[in-house]
Structure formats: structure tokens, C-alpha cells
Amino acid sequence: MGEAPAFCVDNPQNGFSNGFGLKSKGFGTLTDVADKRFVIGGANNDSISSIGVQIYDKSKEKWVIPTVLGAKPKPCKGHSAILLNEDRIMIIIKGSTPDDCIWFLEVDTKYVKEQKKVLGTEVVAWSKGVRGDAEKPVVISGPSGVGKGTLINMLMKEFPSMFGFSVSHTTRAPRGMEKNGVHYHFTERTVMEKDIKDGKFLEFASVHGNLYGTSIEAVEAVADSGKRCILDIDVQGARSITARSLDAIFIFICPPSMRELEKRLRARGTETEEQILKRLRNAEAEIEQGKSSDIFDHILDNANLEECYNNLKKLLGLDGTAPTNHKPSPKGIDLPLNHSVSKMDKKILINCETPELGKASKKLIVLDVSSLKGGFPGRTRGLNVYAIDSFSDSLNGTHKLS
Numbered sequence: 001m002g003e004a005p006a007f008c009v010d011n012p013q014n015g016f017s018n019g020f021g022l023k024s025k026g027f028g029t030l031t032d033v034a035d036k037r038f039v040i041g042g043a044n045n046d047s048i049s050s051i052g053v054q055i056y057d058k059s060k061e062k063w064v065i066p067t068v069l070g071a072k073p074k075p076c077k078g079h080s081a082i083l084l085n086e087d088r089i090m091i092i093i094k095g096s097t098p099d100d101c102i103w104f105l106e107v108d109t110k111y112v113k114e115q116k117k118v119l120g121t122e123v124v125a126w127s128k129g130v131r132g133d134a135e136k137p138v139v140i141s142g143p144s145g146v147g148k149g150t151l152i153n154m155l156m157k158e159f160p161s162m163f164g165f166s167v168s169h170t171t172r173a174p175r176g177m178e179k180n181g182v183h184y185h186f187t188e189r190t191v192m193e194k195d196i197k198d199g200k201f202l203e204f205a206s207v208h209g210n211l212y213g214t215s216i217e218a219v220e221a222v223a224d225s226g227k228r229c230i231l232d233i234d235v236q237g238a239r240s241i242t243a244r245s246l247d248a249i250f251i252f253i254c255p256p257s258m259r260e261l262e263k264r265l266r267a268r269g270t271e272t273e274e275q276i277l278k279r280l281r282n283a284e285a286e287i288e289q290g291k292s293s294d295i296f297d298h299i300l301d302n303a304n305l306e307e308c309y310n311n312l313k314k315l316l317g318l319d320g321t322a323p324t325n326h327k328p329s330p331k332g333i334d335l336p337l338n339h340s341v342s343k344m345d346k347k348i349l350i351n352c353e354t355p356e357l358g359k360a361s362k363k364l365i366v367l368d369v370s371s372l373k374g375g376f377p378g379r380t381r382g383l384n385v386y387a388i389d390s391f392s393d394s395l396n397g398t399h400k401l402s
């Protein structure tokens with residue numbers, strides 16, 4: 001559940017306008033989205049561990065505590081809030097570290113709307129802003145035994161600093177060599193069902209008789225390590241992620257034949273006869289859906305492992321053997337504690353001038369939000385940041401920040 005803000009808003013009609021539909025009072029901000037007013041509170045108290053959110057429903061004249069999804073920003077010395085596209089609020093945090101100062105509170109994105117229906121409560125979702133075009137997550141899907149895990153392991157071994165695996169939750173029992181927290185988070189069904197109900201999963205599905213799911217936390221952990229996220233999920237999970245418009249590359253791995261698939265599953269020796277037969281039955285439908293649906297961007301035939309791996313690398317732009325394509329995560333944004341924020345079309349201008357130091361201290365930072373991705377908890381990519389000398393300068397982004 002959400003938590004109460006760290007300050008009191010006696011009357012939500014009060015507050016002062018700052019010129020772009022934003023009202024502010026004390027440590028918090030008030031942002032109007034249709035008939036709802038989002039009260040986002042900056043903590044002024046060390047005992048509070050994150051920023052709280054409350055909603056005032058103007059049509060019903062009542063306060064609502066929403067379910068808050070995703071990791072939340074830490075308490076701060078204040079923040080600015082700017083409404084973008086009527087579905088998410090950009091939060092610029094004062095006095096935070098450079099890689100932690102831009103956040104988004106999703107209030108009416110596709111994902112949030114869907115979660116409202118599922119959870120039956122008001123829902124908001126936090127997502128941290130990531131500078132530049134961080135590489136898209138890679139979703140690998142295909143029938144059991146086709147070689148998804150093998151291909152992912154090869155990729156992670158050859159490019160250890162580039163890829164991070166999203167560790168799923170499952171209710172199935174661990175296999176001999178599998179480690180909890182590395183291969184899966186092995187979980188009791190009742191616990192996983194409760195976590196699903198609490199909105200902790202980006203997607204989940206019942207696969208071969210067990211529950212499997214990708215937690216928001218698993219994807220955030222990879223993003224925080226600065227790596228590109230790889231997800232190994234079944235076709236149902238891939239479909240629900242596309243439906244939520246996760247901006248990822250979707251790859252379906254196909255076996256050369258059912259006979260070969262069966263041979264691989266048996267040779268792996270990890271399933272009972274009954275489980276093997278169940279997985280093979282499910283494989284037929286999965287292959288049919290994988291090939292015919294419009295979920296997948298690429299279909300790779302895994303007849304020959306080396307060839308399939310080379311094709312996988314090619315479509316991920318990793319043709320060379322050395323990991324030269326790895327772009328380190330761009331640096332964060334170094335904002336002084338005192339700054340003012342304004343909005344101009346799809347650009348947010350941050351004026352960092354220190355009044356006491358006069359014009360010499362002038363620094364304007366532009367956040368270009370025209371290519372933002374995201375809309376679900378985790379990380380919002382595509383934030384372009386550059387500096388200009390004055391408001392009259394062109395806002396074309398010629399002075400890129402390093």
C-alpha cells in the first residue's frame with residue numbers, strides 16, 4: 001500500500017501555481033491530472049524512507065492512498081514536478097546524486113490502467129529516468145528444451161559486462177545444480193500468489209503446471225548494474241509484456257523439429273517422463289504461436305548451436321567477437337541543490353544559476369523528453385540531456401553534456 005506524505009496538505013485547493021499546472025506547498029508538490037490531484041511528498045524527516053504519494057479525487061471529494069509500484073526515490077530536500085502527456089509526472093529531485101535525480105511517477109499509462117483493474121485500487125508506479133538510449137531489454141522465448149538458457153549463457157559468458165539476466169521467480173522445485181537467487185528465486189506458491197496480487201510482477205504465467213514470473217525488482221536490479229537486461233520467458237509472458245508496451249527486442253527460438261526437441265529434453269535429463277511429455281505437448285502450441293503471432297521481432301532456428309548463436313549476436317549488433325559495442329551507461333546529471341525548472345514544449349529547462357555568484361555561474365540544462373520510453377515501473381529510457389548558455393540559445397542539443 002502507499003504511504004502517507006511527509007507533510008500535511010490541509011486544503012488541496014490551496015498551494016501556489018508555478019506556471020505549468022503544478023502547485024507546490026512545503027516539501028511536496030501538487031499536480032493535477034484530469035479530476036485527480038497527485039500529492040507527492042518529499043520527506044523532511046529521517047525516519048521516512050521514501051517519497052509518499054496521495055491522491056485527492058476532486059469529483060468524489062475524497063483522499064485515496066494508492067498502491068505504489070516499483071522502487072521509490074529516496075527522501076529528498078525537495079523536488080519539482082512536471083506533468084508530461086497527462087499520464088506521467090516527471091520529478092526532478094534536489095540534492096540527490098547525479099544518477100538519481102530524475103524520476104517518473106506513472107499515473108495513467110497503459111500499464112498503470114491495467115494494474116488498476118487487476119488490483120482494484122488506485123495505482124501509481126515509480127520509474128527512474130535513464131539518460132540516453134540505453135539498450136533495449138532482450139526477451140528470449142521458445143519451447144522448453146530448445147536452447148534458450150544455453151544461448152543466454154553463451155552471451156553472458158562472452159559479454160559479461162554487457163548483459164544482466166533477469167532472475168525470475170518460480171514455484172517449481174530447483175534442479176540439482178540450480179542456485180536460489182541465481183537461476184531463479186524459488187518460491188512457495190502462496191507467497192508468489194500474494195506478491196502477484198500486490199503488483200510486484202511485470203508479468204507472470206502458469207507454465208507446465210508451475211507459476212513463473214518476472215518481478216519489477218529483478219528488472220530494476222539489472223538496470224541498476226548498468227547492464228542490458230535479458231529475460232527468458234515463455235510465450236504467454238512475452239505476450240503480456242508486449243501488451244504492456246515494454247520496449248524490448250522479442251526473439252523466438254525455434255527447434256529444427258519436434259523429434260530433435262524431444263531428444264534435447266531427454267538428453268538434458270532434468271525432467272521426469274511425465275514432465276517431458278507435458279512440455280512437448282505445450283511446445284506444439286508455443287511454436288505455433290511463436291511463428292504466427294506478431295509478438296516476436298525475430299525468429300531464430302536453433303538447429304546448429306554455433307550458427308544460431310552467431311545469428312543472435314548479429315541481430316543484437318554484436319557481430320565482432322570483442323565486446324567493443326558495449327556503451328557504458330551515460331553519466332547522471334549533476335544538479336546543484338538550488339535550481340528552478342520550467343517547461344517548453346517537450347523540453348524541460350533547469351536553470352542552475354547561483355544568484356550570489358551572478359551571471360558567471362549561469363548554467364542551463366535541457367532535458368529533452370520527446371523520445372521517452374517506459375510507462376511501467378523500472379527504468380524510463382530515452383532522456384536526452386544537454387547544456388545551453390542561455391534561454392535565447394537554440395535548444396537543438398548541440399552542447400551535449402558528457
Ligand SMILES: Nc1ncnc2c1ncn2[C@@H]1O[C@H](COP(=O)(O)OP(=O)(O)OP(=O)(O)O)[C@@H](O)[C@H]1O
Pocket residue numbers: 142143144145146147148149150151264265267268302303304305306308
Ligand atoms: N543447437 C543445439 N543442438 C543440440 N543440443 C542443443 C542445442 N542447443 C541446446 N542444446 C542442448 O539442449 C538442452 C536444452 O537446452 P536448454 O536447457 O538451454 O533449453 P531451454 O530452452 O533453456 O529449456 P527450458 O525452457 O526448459 O529452460 C541442453 O542440454 C543443451 O545443451
Ligand SMILES: Nc1nc2c(ncn2[C@@H]2O[C@H](COP(=O)(O)O)[C@@H](O)[C@H]2O)c(=O)[nH]1
Pocket residue numbers: 141142143144148168169172203204205207208212213214232233234236237238
Ligand atoms: N512467463 C514467464 N516464463 C518464464 C519465466 N521464467 C522462465 N520462464 C519459462 O518457463 C519455462 C520453463 O522453464 P524451466 O526453467 O522450468 O525449464 C521456459 O519456457 C521459460 O522460458 C518468467 O519469469 N515468466
